[in-house]
Amino acid sequence: xxxxxxxxxxxxxxxxxxxxxxxxxxxxxxxxxxxxxxxxxxxxxxxxxxxxxxxxxxxxxxxxxxxxxxxxxxxxxxxxxxxxxxxxxxxxxxxxxxxxxxxxxxxxxxxxxxxxxxxxxxxxxxxxxxxxxxxxxxxxxxxxxxxxxxxxxxxxxxxxxxxxxxxxxxxxxxxxxxxxxxxxxxxxxxxxxxxxxxxxxxxxxxxxxxxxxxxxxxxxxxxxxxxxxxxxxxxxxxxxxxxxxxxxxxxxxxxxxxxxxxxxxxxxxxxxxxxxxxxxxxxxx
Amino acid sequence: xxxxxxxxxxxxxxxxxxxxxxxxxxxxxxxxxxxxxxxxxxxxxxxxxxxxxxxxxxxxxxxxxxxxxxxxxxxxxxxxxxxxxxxxxxxxxxxxxxxxxxxxxxxxxxxxxxxxxxxxxxxxxxxxxxxxxxxxxxxxxxxxxxxxxxxxxxxxxxxxxxxxxxxxxxxxxxxxxxxxxxxxxxxxxxxxxxxxxxxxxxxxxxxxxxxxxxxxxxxxxxxxxxxxxxxxxxxxxxxxxxxxxxxxxxxxxxxxxxxxxxxxxxxxxxxxxxxxxxxxxxxxxxxxxxxxxxxxxxxxxxxxxxxxxxxxxxxx
Numbered sequence: 014x015x016x017x018x019x020x021x022x023x024x025x026x027x028x029x030x031x032x033x034x035x036x037x038x039x040x041x042x043x044x045x046x047x048x049x050x051x052x053x054x055x056x057x058x059x060x061x062x063x064x065x066x067x068x069x070x071x072x073x074x075x076x077x078x079x080x081x082x083x084x085x086x087x088x089x090x091x092x093x094x095x096x097x098x099x100x101x102x103x104x105x106x107x108x109x110x111x112x113x114x115x116x117x118x119x120x121x122x123x124x125x126x127x128x129x130x131x132x133x134x135x136x137x138x139x140x141x142x143x144x145x146x147x148x149x150x151x152x153x154x155x156x157x158x159x160x161x162x163x164x165x166x167x168x169x170x171x172x173x174x175x176x177x178x179x180x181x182x183x184x185x186x187x188x189x190x191x192x193x194x195x196x197x198x199x200x201x202x203x204x205x206x207x208x209x210x211x212x213x214x215x216x217x218x219x220x221x222x223x224x225x226x227x228x229x230x231x232x233x234x235x236x237x238x239x240x241x242x243x244x245x246x247x248x249x250x251x252x253x254x255x256x257x258x259x260x261x262x263x264x265x266x267x268x269x270x271x272x273x274x275x276x277x278x279x280x281x282x283x284x285x286x287x288x289x290x291x292x293x294x295x296x297x298x
Numbered sequence: 299x300x301x302x303x304x305x306x307x308x309x310x311x312x313x314x315x316x317x318x319x320x321x322x323x324x325x326x327x328x329x330x331x332x333x334x335x336x337x338x339x340x341x342x343x344x345x346x347x348x349x350x351x352x353x354x355x356x357x358x359x360x361x362x363x364x365x366x367x368x369x370x371x372x373x374x375x376x377x378x379x380x381x382x383x384x385x386x387x388x389x390x391x392x393x394x395x396x397x398x399x400x401x402x403x404x405x406x407x408x409x410x411x412x413x414x415x416x417x418x419x420x421x422x423x424x425x426x427x428x429x430x431x432x433x434x435x436x437x438x439x440x441x442x443x444x445x446x447x448x449x450x451x452x453x454x455x456x457x458x459x460x461x462x463x464x465x466x467x468x469x470x471x472x473x474x475x476x477x478x479x480x481x482x483x484x485x486x487x488x489x490x491x492x493x494x495x496x497x498x499x500x501x502x503x504x505x506x507x508x509x510x511x512x513x514x515x516x517x518x519x520x521x522x523x524x525x526x527x528x529x530x531x532x533x534x535x536x537x538x539x540x541x542x543x544x545x546x547x548x549x550x551x552x553x554x555x556x557x558x559x560x561x562x563x564x565x566x567x568x569x570x571x572x573x574x575x576x577x578x579x580x581x582x583x584x585x586x587x588x589x590x591x592x593x594x595x596x597x598x599x600x601x602x603x604x605x606x607x608x609x610x611x612x613x614x
Contacts, residue, residue: 067501069497069501088500088505089500089501090500090501090502090503090504090505090506093500093501093502093503094503098501098502099501101498105495105497105498106495106498107490107491107494107495107498107499108494108495109490109494110487110490110491110494114487114490117484117487118487118488118491118499118502118504119502119503121484121487121488121502121503121504122502122503122504123503163484167484206502207502209502210502210503
């Protein structure tokens with residue numbers, strides 16, 4: 014396998030909290046452009062594994078590399094800027110901001126203008142004629158002196174944020190406060206916000222939790238659309254049926270260890286997986 | 299009780315209270331900003347203000363306007379105002395950022411209980427005020443009179459002078475600027491993101507330490523503005539000038555609802571007015587007692603302050 018096929022590599026990661034071993038030598042990789050499902054019964058260490066990958070926890074042993082760069086030990090914001098974005102199992106939006114502003118915070122990760130640059134409106138870039146008002150001194154001024162990079166970035170960010178809101182299907186609620194959105198729309202907003210950071214890898218932590226079958230179907234469609242944009246998706250889920258339909262490969266965790274890996278069909282037949290899900294002791298299975 | 303005295307001087311007490319309250323409000327913003335993001339009461343903020351007050355006469359003297367100077371003409375007054383503001387804002391912001399870097403940031407990765415931060419805050423406060431005390435040999439420092447108080451108009455038979463107008467106007471202007479900054483700019487968006495959900499903000503690529511440093515800088519700039527207005531109004535400062543004013547500004551922040559920018563404005567103005575009424579009603583020496591009694595009474599009925607603790611929502 015060449016370097017470029019592997020986007021993220023979880024290399025023999027162990028994580029201990031005091032005496033508890035949350036992850037025990039977990040080893041798998043995420044390939045570019047695939048939808049990988051990370052599954053396992055409740056408490057198997059799925060979210061913990063996510064947290065190690067996104068820099069919330071530092072592994073006790075082993076390391077995570079992303080696109081050839083070491084993730085472990087970097088600050089959380091720096092990992093996001095590397096190109097890993099995530100949503101949360103329990104929704105964590107900015108409740109008092111509008112949906113649009115929530116997404117704008119995500120776009121800010123890619124902006125270049127500093128606070129000082131924003132204050133003094135420097136440096137200036139060439140104005141794009143179609144973004145300017147039809148006529149008047151503002152247009153003349155912008156065409157002569159250009160617009161500040163800050164303004165240009167802000168405008169682009171707003172346009173992009175609105176695009177993302179319509180991509181996930183909640184463009185009608187752009188100006189609603191996040192806390193006032195419906196549960197399903199909040200989940201969609203989290204996905205839009207994560208996409209705004211321009212990730213290469215999008216990690217979704219139980220995005221279908223609390224959804225009815227119709228909503229689940231729409232979510233699967235959205236996940237496929239995201240993959241079709243060229244992103245790699247890592248999906249945590251304990252609803253087996255949901256992941257079977259959408260993932261290319263599965264990694265199964267139980268008690269912090271990887272017990273299986275392979276295509277959905279292979280994993281479904283795996284006796285260890287069946288035992289883990291049905292709660293049958295392994296020797297009996 | 300001097301009820302008649304209070305009634306006769308009602309409007310002059312109110313105007314005087316609003317002026318003092320505007321200064322409380324500007325300093326209160328520093329407490330509220332830091333609390334909104336870090337849930338930390340930065341007790342060293344009173345010293346951030348105090349150092350700003352020293353920067354004003356030092357800067358004026360440096361450009362040739364010593365204690366006894368008499369600036370004449372609107373142009374030089376405006377220029378000196380700008381010089382004083384820049385000097386005080388720089389000194390206060392630098393102090394606030396220094397406190398964050400030295401006293402708070404090194405502790406944060408260890409995630410200690412919030413009491414620990416409170417102790418370092420008090421420590422930083424004592425170190426700063428004593429350091430300035432040593433530098434100036436504990437003597438007061440005076441500044442020239444930038445503006446001679448002159449009546450501008452009368453309202454309900456009470457004259458309002460230009461200094462009072464300037465203090466209240468400048469304070470409200472600075473607060474409006476801050477409000478716009480927090481609500482309209484990208485950096486402000488980062489501040490609100492960290493305040494509302496620090497973990498999610500970090501995972502969205504917001505650099506928390508940078509936002510925190512900026513919060514201290516903004517609080518420092520506001521304290522610097524307060525310091526200039528204080529020097530214009532009072533004319534002299536001491537190494538411990540921050541203590542009582544800091545405590546009152548903190549009370550104002552709590553009164554309005556700590557973490558809430560508009561609450562700081564309301565709390566500051568209200569505290570200034572009420573304590574002045576108390577002084578008129580009971581006697582001058584009761585001014586501080588009135589301020590704190592009002593705080594206690596209001597918190598008994600509205601424990602989250604008048605506008606509600608927006609607990610880090612920096613809703614402004």
